[in-house]
Amino acid sequence: xxxxxxxREFLLMLASLPAAxxxxxxxxxxxSSTQRATAxxxxxxxxxxxxxxxxxxxxxxxxxxxxxxxxxxxxxxxxAAYVDNLNKALSQxxxxxxxxxxxxxxxxxxxxxxxxxxVRNHGGGHWNHTFFWSLMTPGGAKVPAGKLAQALKSEFGxxxxxxxxxxxxxxxxxxxxxxxxxxxxxxxxxIMTTPNQDTPLAAGAKPVLGNDVWEHAYYxxxxxxxxxxxxxxxxxxNWDIAEKNFLxxxxxxxxxxxxxxxxxxxxxxxxxx
Numbered sequence: 001x002x003x004x005x006x007x008r009e010f011l012l013m014l015a016s017l018p019a020a021x022x023x024x025x026x027x028x029x030x031x032s033s034t035q036r037a038t039a040x041x042x043x044x045x046x047x048x049x050x051x052x053x054x055x056x057x058x059x060x061x062x063x064x065x066x067x068x069x070x071x072x073x074x075x076x077x078x079x080a081a082y083v084d085n086l087n088k089a090l091s092q093x094x095x096x097x098x099x100x101x102x103x104x105x106x107x108x109x110x111x112x113x114x115x116x117x118x119v120r121n122h123g124g125g126h127w128n129h130t131f132f133w134s135l136m137t138p139g140g141a142k143v144p145a146g147k148l149a150q151a152l153k154s155e156f157g158x159x160x161x162x163x164x165x166x167x168x169x170x171x172x173x174x175x176x177x178x179x180x181x182x183x184x185x186x187x188x189x190x191i192m193t194t195p196n197q198d199t200p201l202a203a204g205a206k207p208v209l210g211n212d213v214w215e216h217a218y219y220x221x222x223x224x225x226x227x228x229x230x231x232x233x234x235x236x237x238n239w240d241i242a243e244k245n246f247l248x249x250x251x252x253x254x255x256x257x258x259x260x261x262x263x264x265x266x267x268x269x270x271x272x273x
Contacts, residue, residue, distance in 0.1 A: 048087045049097035052080050053130055061138040065232045067221045075133070078216055082125030082197070089118040101127055106201040124197035128178060128210065135209055140238025148208070148239070148246040155189045166191055167230040170213050179230075180210040181242075183249035206249030209242045 055075055060068035090097050093112055096104060101123055104111055111119045144152060144159060156162035162181075170179035173193040182205035184190045189208070192200060200207050211217075211233055218229035 049090060049094070050083055050086055050101065050126060052083045053133065055133055057136075057138055062136055062236045065235045066136075066218075070216075070218065070220045073220075074129075074212075074216060078214075079126070079129040082122045082129065085118060085122040086126050089115040089122065102201060105199050106204075108202065121197050124199050127199055127201075128197055128212070131207060132210060132212055135238060135241055136236040137238035137241065138236070140236075141240040142235070142237075144239045144242065146243050147250075148243045151189050151246065162191075163234060166211075167227060169193055170211060170230045171227040173213055176214040178210050178212055180205070181208045182206060183208060183246065187250060206245075208245045208249060209237065 052075075055071070058068075059071040059075070062071065092115055096111065096119075099110070104119055105123055105127055108116055108120055143149075149159070152159055152162050156165065166179060166181065169191050170193065173179060173195075175195065177193055177195045177198070179193050180191065180200050182190055182192055182200045185204045190205070192203070192205065193213075194200060200210075211230060213226060213230070218226065222229040222232075
């Protein structure tokens with residue numbers, strides 16, 4: 001038995017999510033960086049309103065398409081740093097946390113200027129990555145179905161045409177950022193990219209799926225071959241989750257972060273049973 005892997009998986013299973021805007025766990029991964037990003041067990045604290053969510057799968061679960069080392073570094077170093085820095089910024093204005101992260105990112109003018117850029121960068125990084133982790137599931141649905149499939153065919157003609165355009169947009173995006181499939185203000189599907197850790201929320205768009213094109217997301221395995229990484233990513237995307245995001249965006253029901261938190265909690269609980 002691989003005891004290190006078992007211990008890692010056990011730690012990742014533990015989650016405590018006391019409120020919709022709190023994303024976190026009692027323990028979330030093997031590193032001290034992750035532990036610094038989580039608040040005290042049992043709930044968020046005033047100084048740490050946001051917490052690093054545990055992955056609902058092990059770091060090697062997405063092999064061979066995304067390697068275990070990349071997943072571990074991406075989660076325990078990069079994402080944890082976004083959580084750390086977001087909490088530090090909000091400690092200067094603790095009343096903001098109660099507004100919810102989606103609300104803050106959707107209208108950054110409500111964030112005081114002295115921390116606005118930090119919330120944009122690190123709050124965006126936290127939101128984007130939490131959304132991103134939930135999209136990928138080992139053994140998940142590999143083809144779109146239902147209303148999302150119908151909408152993709154209506155907007156792009158064929159699913160493969162959509163995939164090609166999505167990959168092209170991500171490959172051509174200059175520098176770091178994200179490529180997204182979103183529901184626009186007009187309730188239509190569209191492909192868009194955002195720089196750095198900006199989210200579609202600021203443009204009034206509701207994300208259905210999104211892929212991280214920062215080099216730290218793929219460089220250990222793919223080096224400078226971003227297009228190859230984007231093409232391989234379809235193998236780990238769970239289209240059932242994308243469908244749920246699409247329906248939520250159309251209905252403007254529960255927030256995407258709220259839905260993602262619930263998915264993390266459910267999957268983590270299932271791993272304990």
